[in-house]
Amino acid sequence: MSVSTLRPLGDLVYARSGDKGGNANIGLWVPAGRSDAAVDWLLQTLTAEWVRELLPETADLEIDLVPLPNLRGVNIVIHGILGAGVAEGVRFDPQAKALGEWIRSRHVAIPDRLMA
Amino acid sequence: MPEPIRIGNCSGFYGDRISAMREMLEGGPLDVLTGDYLAELTMLILGKDTMRDASLGYAKTFLAQAKDCLGLALEKGVKLVSNAGGLNPKGLAEALDALGTGAKIAYVDGDDLRERIGDIAPELSGALTANAYLGGFGIARALAHGADVVVTGRVTDAAVVMGPAIWWHDWSPTDYDALAGSVIAGHVIECGTQATGGNFAGLFDAIDAGLVDDPVQPFGFPIAEIAADGTVVITKHAGTGGLVSVDTVTAQLFYEIQGASYLNPDVTTDLTSISLRQLDKDRVEIAGTRGSEPPAQLKVAANQxxxxxxxxxxxxxxxxxxxxxxxxxxxxxxxxxxxxxxxxxxxxxxxxxxxxxxxxxxxxxxxxxxxxxxxxxxxxxxxxxxxxxxxxxxxxxxxxxxxxxxxxxYTPTYVDRDQVTHTVHHHDGTTEVIA
The missing domain is CATH 3.30.70 (Alpha-Beta Plaits)
Structure with a gap:
């Protein structure tokens, strides 16, 4: 039975985010120094619903998840978050430069065994 | 089998560190120095420039860097390859020629579809810019013909790295795995210091682990050593700031990607095939990259x-x-x-x-x-x-x-390859069309 603690997601994973037209992507991965068990946890825990909980702004948007276990992580593609066409550039962070840092700052329950 | 080609990057966007070209030439050995000057938005800025003055439309910062460094590059035998030509590669080639260094300057065009975009995609008729993304084979031909400098219009960001690797290793269009390796090399170094500690979520951990001596020292620009089989080592010049680790390379591999297949005009790269390994301090190997046939059509970026x-x-x-x-x-x-x-x-x-x-x-x-x-x-x-x-x-x-x-x-669309005439204008005035 594993014990979990509520802590920033960024305690366990790194992220990089960016834009492609009106879509944003966030790569989330487990750094080289951490266990493979943490990679398994990330790939199993990360669902579109989980992303919608952490980033409520994405509630009504299409989300693709692309697991890349060889890179120890997953790519999240969020469709239309940056606005399509004329609404492009209106968002607070119009090129999603810091979307990854925002999701890393959200608190989630992470098994303590993965933080060792 | 030739040695790996050592390709540097000195620009990740129009407005990046102006001293980077000199730093990269003086910092250590290189075969080719590349730069990416074009983003989706940059094409619009250049489009507005050409509305004011038709002789503009290229990245002026590259010309300023060349004014300072072209002589040095010639002296060191380092070739320069960049997409700084933007909407006017011919104009940039002429301006570089006018510097009077005697450098052999080639340019690649055929990407500019402004005149015909209304026929290709009626809804984009009248677009300020419309450019097909070209691959690396034109650049490779220009280098094989003896060019010291190759400037292009809208080739893919990775193509400025891939082209020199194709030339060096004499790859054929069906050497998909090797081509894919060079696409990944290009993708990792195209954004400059984003591969060496910039915009990196793990920077503070790296500092705490003693991997970064002085975080205020400017981060070194990245280098890709590309072997004949497409295996790549990402590194940077000794003594520069920042770091190259499995995590800095992973970060850049995740940057602006969509699905598990990374599309380029010359090859489709399987992102699930890549494996990374820290070989030494500031040296990361990218191996196992697999490629397959490229998409039938070329992507076009239109800005209205x-x-x-x-x-x-x-x-x-x-x-x-x-x-x-x-x-x-x-x-x-x-x-x-x-x-x-x-x-x-x-x-x-x-x-x-x-x-x-x-x-x-x-x-x-x-x-x-x-x-x-x-x-x-x-x-x-x-x-x-x-x-x-x-x-x-x-x-x-x-x-x-x-x-x-x-x-x-910005609107992406697609065009059949036979609608685009990928053309190399060699330094000696001859031209060659890439099939």
Whole structure:
């Protein structure tokens, strides 16, 4: 039975985010120094619903998840978050430069065994 | 089998560190120095430049760098390859020639579809820019023909790295795995210092682990050593700032990707095939990359003038923030024309009892946009600013009222390959079309 603690997601994973037209992507991965068990946890825990909980702004948007276990992580593609066409550039962070840092700052329950 | 080719990058965008070209040439050995100067938005900026003056349309910072460094590059035998030609590679090639260094300068074009975009995609008719993304084989031919410098229009960001590798290793168009390895090399180094510690979520961990001597020392630009089989080592010049680790390379591999297949005009790369390994300090190997046939069509990036935009950022401070915001919005909404497109930013109240004024404040941003610049000029900022003495307690804004700015609408589309004439203009005046 594993014990979990509520802590920033960024305690366990790194992220990089960016834009492609009106879509944003966030790569989330487990750094080289951490266990493979943490990679398994990330790939199993990360669902579109989980992303919608952490980033409520994405509630009504299409989300693709692309697991890349060889890179120890997953790519999240969020469709239309940056606005399509004329609404492009209106968002607070119009090129999603810091979307990854925002999701890393959200608190989630992470098994303590993965933080060792 | 030839040695790996050592390819550096000295620019990740139009506006990157101007001294980087010199740093990369002086910092250690290289075979080719590349740079990416074009982003989706940059094409729009260059498009606006050509509206003012048809002889512009290329990245002027590359010309400034070449003015300073082209002689040095020739002396060291380092070839320069960049997409700084933008909408006018011929104009950039001529300007480089006029520097009088005697360098052999080639350029690649055929990407510019402005004249024909209405036939290809009627809905994009009249677009300010429309460019097909070209691959690396034109660059490779220019180098094989003896060019010292190759400038291009809209080739893919990775193509400026892939082209020199194709030339060096004499790859054929079906050497998919090797081509894919070079695409990944290009993708990792195309954004400059994003591969060496910039915009890197693990920077503080790396500093704490003693991997970065001095975080204020400018991060070195990245280098890719590409072997004949497409295996790559990412590194940087000794003595430069930042770091190259499995995690800095992973970060850049995740940058601006979509699915598990990474599409390029010359090859489709399987991102699930890549494996990374730290070989030594600041040396990371990328191995196992698999490629397959490229997409049948070429991607085209079109930019249309979208309209005009303006904004005001209001500061809400202290008590009753929700009521202050509600009053502000009601007042501004009442004063603005009903049909004006607008968007209010979201905000959240800060913790109470702040010991600093900044900590007690939040920003509420209002963005408006219109086809008519007058609607978002004084007609917009006037009513907003007239509230200065007439709204909630503590009203102020972060900047004086600004002028409307033009914005573009970027639309990707696709075109058959036979609609595009990928052309190399060799340094000796001959031309060659890439099939």
């Amino acid at each position: 003038l979208g309209g005009w935009r303006n904004q005001v950022e209001f500061v809400l401070t202290g008590l009753d923030l929700q009521r202050k915001s509600d009053l502000l919005r009601a007042q501004v909404e009442a004063a603005l024309p009903a049909g004006l497109e607008r968007s209010w930013s979201t905000w959240r109240a800060p913790a109470p009892d702040s010991p600093t004024e900044e900590g007690a404040a939040v920003l509420q941003r209002l963005v408006v946009w219109s086809q008519d610049p007058d609607e978002v000029g004084k007609a917009f900022t006037g009513p907003a600013i007239e509230l200065v003495l007439a709204s909630y307690a503590g009203f102020h804004v972060t900047a004086p009222p600004g002028k409307p700015s033009a914005y573009g609408v």
